[in-house]
Amino acid sequence: MLPSTTLALAAARWGHARRDWRAVQAFKAGMAPIVIALMFATGWILSAETPGWHHLLLTVAAAIIVWRTRIHLLVLIAVGGILGALGWV
Numbered sequence: 001m002l003p004s005t006t007l008a009l010a011a012a013r014w015g016h017a018r019r020d021w022r023a024v025q026a027f028k029a030g031m032a033p034i035v036i037a038l039m040f041a042t043g044w045i046l047s048a049e050t051p052g053w054h055h056l057l058l059t060v061a062a063a064i065i066v067w068r069t070r071i072h073l074l075v076l077i078a079v080g081g082i083l084g085a086l087g088w089v
Helices: 002-017 023-046 056-067 074-085
Strands: none
Touching: 002 023, 023 056, 056 074
């Protein structure tokens, strides 16, 4: 995991240092729908074997929260892990 983590950290720092560049802003704007679609697809796959529809609702809610707010994705992952550990999801 070290090479991919190092690359992701370097790319994030580079992008943050150049966040005023038009190309960086366009890249971020273009990646947002892709990330949301990938989150939805992951939720769909993970909940395909689970009865009920509430898992898909949670996936859509998480995607909207990431898209429309500044809440970090890791916070949502932690909340999902806690809810899963408690047996709520």
